[in-house]
Amino acid sequence: MPTQIYTPYAARIEELRIETRDVKTLRLVFQDQEVGKNFSFQPGQFLELSVPGEGEATFCLVSSPKERGYVECSVKRVGLVTEAIHRLDQNALVGLRGPYGNSFPLKNMEGRDLIFVAGGIGLAALRSLIRVVLSRREDFGSIRILYGARSVADLVYREELEQWQSRKDVDTVLTVDPGGETAEWKGKIGFVPAMLEKLNPDRHSATVITCGPPIMIRYVLAALDRMGFDPQSVITTLEMKMKCGLGHCGRCNVGPLYVCKDGPVFTYAQIKEFVEQIL
Amino acid sequence: MRIVEQKVLAKLVQCCLADSEIIAPVESEGRLYFQLLDPEQGLVELVWPEVGDSAPPEDPLTVNSIKEFFFPRRQELYEQRPEGIIPRTAPIEQKRLLLFARPCETRALTILDRVFLGETQDDFYKSARQNTTVVGLHCLRPDRYCFCTSLGGGPFGTEGMDLSLTPIAGERFLVTPVSEKGEALLASLSGQEAGEAEQKALEILRNNAEAAIRRRIQLPEPKTMAEYFTSEYWKEVSRACIACGICSYLCPTCHCFDIVDEGYLRLRCWDTCSSDTFTRMAAGEDHRKQKHTRYRQRIYHKFSYFKENFDTHSCVGCGRCTRHCPVKIDIVEIVNGIGGLAAGGGKP
Numbered sequence: 125m126p127t128q129i130y131t132p133y134a135a136r137i138e139e140l141r142i143e144t145r146d147v148k149t150l151r152l153v154f155q156d157q158e159v160g161k162n163f164s165f166q167p168g169q170f171l172e173l174s175v176p177g178e179g180e181a182t183f184c185l186v187s188s189p190k191e192r193g194y195v196e197c198s199v200k201r202v203g204l205v206t207e208a209i210h211r212l213d214q215n216a217l218v219g220l221r222g223p224y225g226n227s228f229p230l231k232n233m234e235g236r237d238l239i240f241v242a243g244g245i246g247l248a249a250l251r252s253l254i255r256v257v258l259s260r261r262e263d264f265g266s267i268r269i270l271y272g273a274r275s276v277a278d279l280v281y282r283e284e285l286e287q288w289q290s291r292k293d294v295d296t297v298l299t300v301d302p303g304g305e306t307a308e309w310k311g312k313i314g315f316v317p318a319m320l321e322k323l324n325p326d327r328h329s330a331t332v333i334t335c336g337p338p339i340m341i342r343y344v345l346a347a348l349d350r351m352g353f354d355p356q357s358v359i360t361t362l363e364m365k366m367k368c369g370l371g372h373c374g375r376c377n378v379g380p381l382y383v384c385k386d387g388p389v390f391t392y393a394q395i396k397e398f399v400e401q402i403l
Numbered sequence: 404m405r406i407v408e409q410k411v412l413a414k415l416v417q418c419c420l421a422d423s424e425i426i427a428p429v430e431s432e433g434r435l436y437f438q439l440l441d442p443e444q445g446l447v448e449l450v451w452p453e454v455g456d457s458a459p460p461e462d463p464l465t466v467n468s469i470k471e472f473f474f475p476r477r478q479e480l481y482e483q484r485p486e487g488i489i490p491r492t493a494p495i496e497q498k499r500l501l502l503f504a505r506p507c508e509t510r511a512l513t514i515l516d517r518v519f520l521g522e523t524q525d526d527f528y529k530s531a532r533q534n535t536t537v538v539g540l541h542c543l544r545p546d547r548y549c550f551c552t553s554l555g556g557g558p559f560g561t562e563g564m565d566l567s568l569t570p571i572a573g574e575r576f577l578v579t580p581v582s583e584k585g586e587a588l589l590a591s592l593s594g595q596e597a598g599e600a601e602q603k604a605l606e607i608l609r610n611n612a613e614a615a616i617r618r619r620i621q622l623p624e625p626k627t628m629a630e631y632f633t634s635e636y637w638k639e640v641s642r643a644c645i646a647c648g649i650c651s652y653l654c655p656t657c658h659c660f661d662i663v664d665e666g667y668l669r670l671r672c673w674d675t676c677s678s679d680t681f682t683r684m685a686a687g688e689d690h691r692k693q694k695h696t697r698y699r700q701r702i703y704h705k706f707s708y709f710k711e712n713f714d715t716h717s718c719v720g721c722g723r724c725t726r727h728c729p730v731k732i733d734i735v736e737i738v739n740g741i742g743g744l745a746a747g748g749g750k751p
Contacts, residue, residue, distance in 0.1 A: 128526055130480050130662065130671065131488060176483035179664045181685070203685025219483065338688060365684050367662045370523040373674070374659030375682060377704060378690070380711040385522070400633075402690045 129370060132174055132219030133159050138194060140214050143280040146201040147245055148210060149186065152220060153194045165189055166227030167252035168361060168389040172369050173197060174219035178208035182366045184388075185223060186248045188255035195220075198248040198280065224369035225388050228253045228333065228359065236331045236357075237265035239323075241344055243316050243336025244273050247280055249361045249388075250335050254288075261293055265329060268295040272316040272336075275304030297323065317343035321351065331357045338363075342403040345392055358392035362402065378402050406601060407594035409574040413446055415592055419500050420445060426472050426535075427502035428465050435465040437472070437504075452503065452540055452570040461546035468508045468655035468723065469501060473531045474515065476652075478671045480662075491668070494530030503540040507551045507721040509563030511655030512537070517713040518658050536584050539564035543612055548722030550618035550735055556719050558612035559605075569605060577605055620720065620735045623742045628707045630751040631741050632699070640737045641698035643730040644677065650701070650724035650732070651675035656717045676700045706738060 139151035154160035165185055174180035181203075187196035201210045212218070230253075238257060240250050257264055269288055273279045279298065288296040298311035299319050305311075312319060316336065325332070332353065334344050341360055348358050364376035364383040376383035379398050381390075395402070416425060425440040429448045440448055453459065479491035512532070519528040542549070542558035551557055561567045565585035569577040577597055580586040597605075623631070651657040652673055659681075661674040674681060677697050683689040691697050709717035718734070725733045745751075 129523060130669070131490070134487065174483075174664075174669075176485075177664050177667055180662055180669075200686075206685060217485075219488075338690075363684070363688075364690075365682050367660065371521075372518055372523070372525065372658065372660070373662070374676065374704070375674075377700075377708065380708040401696075 130221070130368070132172070132180075132221040134217050135195075135220045137212060137214055137216050137218065140212075143198060143282075144278050146210075147198055147280050148201075149196055149198045149281075150209070150218075151187075151194050151196050152218065154220070155217070160193060163195070163223075165195070165223035167230070167256050168227035168249075169223035169225050170369070170388060171195070171197060171220055171222035172224070172366075173199075173205075173209070174221075175205060175208040175212065176219065179205045180219070180367070181205040182363075182369070182384075184249045184252070184361070186251040188252055188259065190256065190259060198245065198251075200245045222369060225384055226386070228361075228389050230256070233257070233331050233333075234263050235265060237326065237329045238267050239320075239325050239330050239332045240267075240269045240271075241316060241320055241332060241334040241336075242269075242271045243340040244278060245280060246334075246336030246340070247271055249363075250333060251281065251284075253333065258288075258291075258294070266295070267293065268297065268323070268325070270297045270299070270316060270319055270323065272299040272301070272312075272314075272319065273304065274301050276300055276306045276309055278304070315343070316340055317347045320344060321347050325351070327351055327353045327357075331359065333359045335361050338403040342399065345399060345403070348392070353392075355393035355396055356391055360390060360392065360395070361388045362390060362395070363388070364402070404577055404579045404597040404601065404605075405589060405592065405594045406571075406597050407576050407578045407592045409451060409576065411593055412568075412576060415588075416446060416449070416500065416502065419498075423498040423500050425449075425500050425502060426469070435463050436467050437465045437469050449502070451574075452543075452568075454543065454570045455572055458544070460544060462542050462544045464505065464546065464721075464723075464726075466653065466723075466727065468511065468653060468721065469504050470508070470511065470515065470655050472499070472501065472535070473512065473528055474519065474658060474660075474673075475671075476673050478527065480669045480671055482667050483664075483669060484667060492527055494526050495534050496530065497534065499531075499535040501535050501537045503568070504537055504564070505542055505721070506539060506558060506560035506562070506564070507549075507556055507719040508655040509537055509539045510551075510556045510560055511719045511721070512563040514656045514713070514715055514717055514719070515658055517715070536588060537563060537565045538588070539567045539581075541567060541569045541608075541612070543570065543608060545612060545616045546722070546726075548618065548726045549616050549720060550620050550722060551720035552613055552616045553619045553621070554716055554718055554720045557609075558616065559609040569608060571601075571604065571608075577601055618720075618722075618735055619739075620718075621739050621742045622706055622716070623738070623745060625707065625711075627741060627745045628703065631744070632703070632751075634744075634751045636740065636744060637695040637699040640732075640740065641695040644694060644698055644732055645730055646677040646679060646694065646697070647729060648675035648677050649727050649729065650734075651677060653723040653727055655719060655721055655723070656705070676704065702734070702738065
């Protein structure tokens with residue numbers, strides 16, 4: 125028997141979707157059907173995905189828990205493991221272990237207006253939750269999705285963005301950084317935090333859920349502070365170097381928190397005193 | 404408590420060699436290291452504690468801690484072959500006898516337990532703990548780097564031991580069982596039951612040993628620790644650090660590790676928060692880019708965060724980090740320095 129807590133399950137890449145020049149979404153099916161059947165997770169949780177000989181890295185689950193038989197991860201090519209993943213073809217085998225971490229507090233969001241604020245690949249961390257929320261649309265107040273990227277070419281989940289835009293019960297605002305627009309671009313131009321301030325959401329009725337590059341999260345939090353949001357109704361999910369996913373390896377430790385097991389989902393109230401350190 | 408002659412203990416260890424691995428201090432180039440005894444060689448390599456006038460003025464301590472026998476430096480987890488996962492690490496099934504572990508490091512095991520046997524249990528660590536009988540050795544002459552007494556331990560502590568040994572004159576030991584495992588082991592050690600005289604002698608030895616520890620780590624109040632987090636102090640005190648990580652590697656409570664692939668082998672290896680790659684992410688994001696933030700992490704993890712999470716400090720005062728630091732960074736001086744600054748009204 126291996127030390128079981130680190131033993132991954134084999135999974136096959138059933139489908140590969142190219143999102144942008146450096147982001148791919150993998151649909152993964154467990155080789156062992158029993159494992160696949162029993163695998164369940166909550167939006168916000170993550171996986172350790174590995175390529176034999178290259179290593180293991182942390183990715184959030186981007187599919188909805190209601191989609192059974194497979195899980196999906198979006199992978200941005202930035203380092204050794206992600207480059208190795210990008211080299212894989214359909215049907216290649218990878219290792220999966222998880223799910224790890226806590227999840228979004230869905231119960232607390234019921235009845236609230238929700239504002240999703242995402243930047244770049246940060247939308248991946250919110251996609252699972254958005255899918256669940258949209259499938260239970262009646263349980264929530266108004267829903268707004270503010271999503272931005274450096275350029276038009278860097279927007280992920282294009283098809284889905286269009287679906288969201290076509291829905292009358294969701295207000296989807298897309299923006300790109302100045303200079304990132306194209307001639308055909310119909311969305312906004314400007315940085316996400318500034319856009320958020322322009323939208324001027326109601327601090328009493330809304331819960332904000334945000335994820336993006338650290339610098340974006342930092343400015344979003346600052347903007348929410350200025351608008352007088354209660355840090356309890358601001359939720360973010362953090363990315364941090366992780367290895368074990370179990371609170372043992374010590375890498376993702378910030379203050380008394382371990383991002384892997386106490387997070388990755390935190391309210392702004394929980395991390396307020398560490399923002400200077402981590403974002 | 405029983406008085407047991409060294410030769411009786413030696414005989415037991417010799418017998419154990421037949422079906423157990425023995426981990427004990429062995430000398431190499433003038434220093435002691437915890438090692439697995441070579442069963443072929445028997446007890447030849449084993450270094451027995453010395454008492455009396457011929458004994459060195461300070462107890463010689465092993466360079467390495469006993470940590471690596473429960474949480475190996477490099478653990479081969481499994482091979483990842485196209486045909487599937489081939490396990491490399493089996494839980495420890497072999498019985499093991501750990502001899503002459505000092506109170507500070509047996510206490511460290513109880514601290515590691517909180518991490519590895521907490522919410523998620525590490526099965527390798529668990530089996531290693533279950534199958535190892537820990538025979539501890541009290542310290543008669545703590546050295547100048549020891550500071551266990553200011554962290555809740557002591558030279559005669561027994562936390563984490565199954566059996567404790569106190570060496571006394573005439574190549575004998577006072578042997579006290581600490582756990583059921585220890586009781587069982589003691590049953591196979593013949594000797595005279597200790598009486599009041601021995602009890603008294605033990606008290607004196609304990610008092611002397613405790614008095615010999617002059618170093619004190621003065622842990623600042625949590626509030627003061629928090630106030631000094633952003634102090635320039637951390638830049639000053641970490642300037643000399645060369646990030647070699649020896650403090651973490653020799654520390655009996657440091658438990659950070661890396662998981663890496665070496666060809667088809669997946670490994671779990673010791674790591675250290677001093678390393679500049681420890682928190683660096685693939686895209687270059689790193690929330691501890693500066694050296695002083697990494698050094699500060701080590702101190703705050705041990706004395707602030709670990710305490711908050713596990714109700715104990717992640718330091719037992721063994722002094723290894725200071726004894727072996729190539730640039731003479733002294734953890735006690737640094738921690739006491741915060742209190743000093745605060746007391747002097749120093750600005751955080």
